[in-house]
Every structure is written in structure tokens, then in C-alpha cells.
Amino acid sequence: MSSFMIRVPASSANIGPGFDSMGLAVDLYLTLEVTEQTTWEFISPSACDVPFEENFIYTTAKQTAERHGKTLRPALVEETTSIPLARGLGSSAAAIVAGIELANQLGDLGLSQEEKLAYATEIEGHPDNVAPALLGGLIISTYKDEEIDWLKIDQLGLELIALIPAVELKTKAARDVLPEQFSIADAALGSGIGNVTVAALISGDYELAGKMMEKDIFHEPYRKSLIPNYDLIQQTAKEHGAFGTVISGAGPTMMSFVPQDRSSKVITALKEVLPDYRLERMKMDTVGLIVESK
Numbered sequence: 001m002s003s004f005m006i007r008v009p010a011s012s013a014n015i016g017p018g019f020d021s022m023g024l025a026v027d028l029y030l031t032l033e034v035t036e037q038t039t040w041e042f043i044s045p046s047a048c049d050v051p052f053e054e055n056f057i058y059t060t061a062k063q064t065a066e067r068h069g070k071t072l073r074p075a076l077v078e079e080t081t082s083i084p085l086a087r088g089l090g091s092s093a094a095a096i097v098a099g100i101e102l103a104n105q106l107g108d109l110g111l112s113q114e115e116k117l118a119y120a121t122e123i124e125g126h127p128d129n130v131a132p133a134l135l136g137g138l139i140i141s142t143y144k145d146e147e148i149d150w151l152k153i154d155q156l157g158l159e160l161i162a163l164i165p166a167v168e169l170k171t172k173a174a175r176d177v178l179p180e181q182f183s184i185a186d187a188a189l190g191s192g193i194g195n196v197t198v199a200a201l202i203s204g205d206y207e208l209a210g211k212m213m214e215k216d217i218f219h220e221p222y223r224k225s226l227i228p229n230y231d232l233i234q235q236t237a238k239e240h241g242a243f244g245t246v247i248s249g250a251g252p253t254m255m256s257f258v259p260q261d262r263s264s265k266v267i268t269a270l271k272e273v274l275p276d277y278r279l280e281r282m283k284m285d286t287v288g289l290i291v292e293s294k
Contacts (some may be wrong), residue, residue: 001294003033005292006032006101006290006291007291008094009029009030009136010028010089010091011128011132011249012160013088014128015213016215016220017190017213018128020126021134021142021194022138023127024132024137024160025135026160026284028082028089030081031079032079032098033078034075034106036075037076040052042055042058042077042079044079044081045079045081049281052077056095057099058077058102060095060096060099060104061102062103062117063103069241070109072185084253084278086169087251088253089248089249089253092124093133098289101289101291103108104116105126117148117150124222127137127141127148134289135150135289136289137152137153137284138152138154140243148288155287156285157206158206158260159259159280160257160283161280162255162280163255165229165253166278168226169227174250177222177223178223184215197209197210207242211244213244213246214234214245223247223250230254231276236269237256237258241258243258245257
């Protein structure tokens, strides 16, 4: 019986003004060690008391296999993860991508990257987290009429610092504070800010990119009240050399974009004012989902 490993990176969505359309894969990972056997068994730190039939990764895999009229071969699945739950780092997107790949392997589905992305987007509702989890890099995407268009940036000359508080924030709560609509003037302004952010990132003008990240009008002004120490984090990071700091996904994690020679200084300053936070120095993951035989 075969054994293999599935690894999926965490992701940070929105990047300020790229609401529901930008996401960045980062080097925290969900890993599944899979060994085929005669019965199903899931070992999961995030759902240790949940029957395997109710495990989110398993249900995603089963649903994916059923789309193709296939049955999954049973296996022992051992899950480990360094992605914190409900912190705005794409834990659910990583689980969705892992579940789809589990079905691909145990159901012999032969899925293309396009099919995996389409299935993951359908489950998640938009591609901003699932696309970088699957493909790696910084993905700019759009989803309309069940069609996904995307562009990948796989080089960024900067480092990332994630500021992860002890509290959780459910995505629904972060969605509920957003307005249902914007005026045409605000929509144009918000889109322009997002456009300049992307252009600056592609051209390597990280000063301008950081400035634009912090000018978002689509979601950060409404969510900042839900994010512990929002202003303190932005101000402290900026004072010590960060290009810009944004809410990661729906929060409560915040992500600072920092020059490569300034990350230690920024981390030291942030630790002084936020001793209870988990601070992670990160790099962009450019590969995304990987599968390795054992």
C-alpha cells in the first residue's frame, strides 16, 4: 500500500486594498502524512474528538471524489499544522486544498491545476486564499460567472512579519461589519488604490506599495475596531522601517511588509510593545501545494 505526503502553505489575503482578489502564500504549512490501509483513520490536532466522517478535510475529499463518481481508498491520515486557526492565515483554504488533493490521490482523479482551483474556489467562495495555497506566490485573481482569471507574482524583495494575537476572529464576524455597497466614487477610489498597489509590487517600488496598502477603503476602516492594537502595530512597524502593515485576511493577525535588512529591528520594536503576541518572520512560499511519495 502506498504512502505519500501532502503539504499546503498558509496564505494572507487582501494585502490591504486587494479585497477578495489578492492573496500571498507564506511559509507556515498544513501537512498530511497519508498511508493507505484497510480502514479510515484521521489523526488531527485541530479536530481530535471528531469522527473521521465529520473531519473537514475528509468531507472535502469525499465530495470531490463523488463529483467524479469515484470512491476513496481508505487510509491513515496524520495531520500536522503550523497554521493557527481563525487568525486570518488561510487555515480553511489550506484544508480545502489538502482535501481536494487527498481525493485526487486516493481516488485517482487526475485533476488538473485548473480543476483543483475551480473546486477550491467553489467551496471557499472566492480564490483569494485558495489560489496561493494551491499555486504559491502572490496571486491577483478575479472570479466572475464561475470563471477564474489570475496572475502570479513569484518574486518579492521583502520580508513579512506576522503579528498573531492570542484571540480568534471568525470570518463571519469580520464580514458582518462591512457595508453592503459603495458609491461609484468610492468604488473607483478603492479600485485605483488597489491598482497602484499591484503595479508597485510588480515594479518593485515597495515604498509606494506599502503606502497604498495602508490607504484601503474597502474593508480595513470597518474591521480595524475588531483588530487588537491595530493603530499601535501600524505606527510601531512604520516607525522602525516597515513599508506597510495590513490586516491579514479577515484578521486578527496583521502582516507587515518589511525591507530585508530591517526585519530584526522591526520585530524587536514590536516585541517591546506587544509581548503577548506570537511574531513570525515569514517569506513568501512560491511553490504552493506539493505531493511527495514516501
